[in-house]
Amino acid sequence: MTRAVPKASRDTRPRGERWRAPYACDPGASRGRVHREDASPTRSDFQRDRDRIVHSAAFRRLTHKTQVFIYHEGDHFRSRLTHTLEVSQIARAIARALGLDEDLAEAIALSHDLGHPPFGHTGEEALDSCLAGIGGFDHNAQALRVVTRLENRYAAFPGLNLTWETLEGLVKHNGPLIGPGGEPSESNRHGVVPAPILDHDRIQPLGLDLFASGEAQAAALADDIAYDAHDLDDGLRAGILRLEELHEVPFLAELLGEIDRRHPGLDAPRTVHELTRRVITRFVEDVIAESGRRLAGARPRDADAIRGAGMSLVAFSPAMAEADRSIKSHLFPRLYRHERLMAVRRDAEQVVRDLFELFASDPAAIPADWRQGLDAAAPEAIARRAGDYIAGMTDRFALLEHRRLFEHTPTLRIV
Template identity: 55%
Template sequence: MSDTAPYASRSEFSLGRLHSTGPSPTRSEFQRDRDRIIHSTAFRRLQYKTQVFLQFGGHFRNRLTHTLEVSQMARSMARALRLDEDLAEAVALSHDLGHTPFGHAGERALHAAMQPYGGFDHNIQAMRVVTRLENRYAEHDGLNLTWETLEGILKHNGPLTNADGTPFGKYAHEGLPAGLDDIPAAADLRLSSFASLEAQTAAIADDVAYNAHDIDDALRAGLIVLADMVDVPLAGPIVREVLARYPGIAPKRQAHEVQRRLITSSIEDVIATTSANIAASGINSPEDVRNAGRTLVTFSQSAAEAEKGLKAFLFERVYRHETVMVPVRHSETVVTGLFIRYMASRDLPGRWHGYAADAPDDHALARIVADFIAGMTDPYALDEYARLFDARPDFR
């Protein structure tokens, strides 16, 4: 891409793939990554995995619609910042491939069940999906993505370690996730460096999408009304402006206007702030980005503080609302029950039965069980629970 900035990633300078492939006459290497992700089985399964609202109906976001929204925002910001849009899109499209059924509730339950065996981390699971579990190719496991896309999936939220190898960021409190030593790539993924600007763009697009669509879905579900948000940070000024300017239109239209303006203002804030960060940092290459010592794609300080306030409101009024928590508790029971039963019986369906039967010890078996459960859709998990326990939880 001739118009990209010097600090943008360039596919022609990629560190390559673990398994060599011939060049494509029509697509860049990052475009090929994007296409491989879209055609994967794990990507299709996202349409039947919960985002936040379990069993609320077809108009609410699922993991696939969320991923598509993140991808669109990442690409738009990458274009404005003169980055490689295809790499930003590839990372955005793959960032949730490791998520369990039933949203974060399923992940919490699986992580708790896996505690004796190293725990469960959806980011590491995404790496397992794209490097090991997808089996679409005759000559190798995984999707054989470029080093840059793998780096972006693994580190889009920042480094995992300090330069001395000690855990960094959230991992300083939680410890490094299991499986970091089992990620095949064309070169060292350098756990202590920051990821590309494209990966950072995908990460912040995730935040923007979450904020906007969780408000939209919460309003649609009747958990809140716009009047509840007039004093909420970040969204409040927009809500007040929309209610004052359009007092007579339908609440649904008011909600969509708020969502649209919130997305626009958030993205414009990120673009302006990131442009200033880049100029101040003096970076001139992708390697400079990795060694910058901090995330460069950010909200402004005021917007970041306001976003924390918005998240606090959503946590209190939406994510912990009893209407949401009833199915959450049921889903945790399903995931925990499946894990315990599979570990005790090794009775996994299909090809997974052979994998479980051949597991040499409980640690290996637990990782196979976690791989299987994490790949389930919500309906399939419920069907398996009904098969094994002759029961189906009532999510209402």
């Protein structure tokens, strides 16, 4: 494959070293960490970030956090952790093809869901409602809190002390949060910048009005690709989606036709797998081709030129962006809002609300190690601490805590 970089600006390092384009983030030129540290003799700064994320408690807890289906519905359904690993693999593939720093793309991908509470988007919506009076809840902002404050492992600093580039990608992988005049940007779905992000930006400005690095853009697209492919897989496996109905989506109908022509009479399980792998392949190949065209046209001299391009340079083509929208539009009412899942969502939402109302009104119910500093705290601080505690829970632990504290706990099982 021909990489979309002018010959004069190609990397000229010795053969055998990883090719890095001039617009890639260079770990040797990182903008640094909030707390200064000596360089590692064996790993780049971005590799250290990746390793710290993988070894964090928050990362381990993703094992038992919901992606779409509650953890005990079956061992084959994706958890938040397996989704994260799949995003990481796709992000590395895109980054490698475009000459971006693979380790940074992987670190951003691995950290992007660390702020998700139990029960997936249901838990996030419930906590956002509970905390509405003090800024609400946003999983990207919570992920920033996790890696900068809540993950206490190191003697010299709070959090994981990640590089500026990883934090920037974590916060802005979906695009700028504010416009040139300080107004919320089009890519900011909340309409406001969450307080935790603004608080950190005062300490370490993240350029909230700019796009993120190419590595962060690759991680964001990898997330979309993984969602599309693997939610289809899980929905079909659960029997909530049917292969026949996927012909309503032209992109999927084309892939299913190709499978049928090449493998007539193929059984359903292998058809589903063939479909999933083709979805990923087509999207990844499209991102590489479209991004190559955009990068060749923009000719960014360095990573900052990508940030200031005024548009995403790592992107789907218009046709594939439409395919992405059509898949999500198909899945939303038929999978995410399916009546069997909605019944579970309502029960999960009540679990989160019950826990929050108890902890916010009675801080003594919060474990001692989470209660430090709350003795004379304002109600807002207590509520935020309750939110932090609940957001860190796995599905399983949230149900155990609810069962310990309340007389009746729902089973959260799809029927």
